[in-house]
Amino acid sequence: MSDSVPGAGIPAEAVVAEPDAPADSVYEPEHGPAAPAPLGVPRTPTGNADVDAWLERLTDADHLATDGHVEVYEDVHRGLRDTLTSLDARPGPAAPAAAPAPAP
Template sequence: MPEPPGAQDGQDGTEQRPAPLGVVRTPTGDGGVDRVLDRLADADHLAADGHVEVYEDVHRGLREALDALDAPPGPPVPARGPAPHNVPHNSRS
């Protein structure tokens, strides 16, 4: 089976971790999105079984950034409850 890119066997016969890929991430111009994407660099220092947590965290952050685009601008609008019962109604008698 071929070795992953950057993987090397040590001189003592032990397998070393794959070398970081060094993938360059171009800034998006959105500070929040760039911070989320910078988290991908954490996967370079983890064994493959640790990558899933990083990828899920990045995916969650990107979903939150996309969801924020759908939110109306300004402060949140309070939820409207049922009409108060003590308000007089205009009824014709």
């Protein structure tokens, strides 16, 4: 048997029932009842400032209820897509011409 709540990463002794809550609800003393809690997922810098800024925007979801995550995720997805698309559109050296195919 495990000492933690399955999937929550919270030690069982830290999870207690809220005084007037239904028996199946939990209260996390550190965050309060039903309060959003940061996931603490580390982000490794990509080396591209624009991409890193969009990934950092994901931390905004840490302080929102679950129903607010979609807006942040869609915004980040749109920003990453636009940023990555702009990388393809940047002028650069011309691609080498393809060699003609050998005659059969």
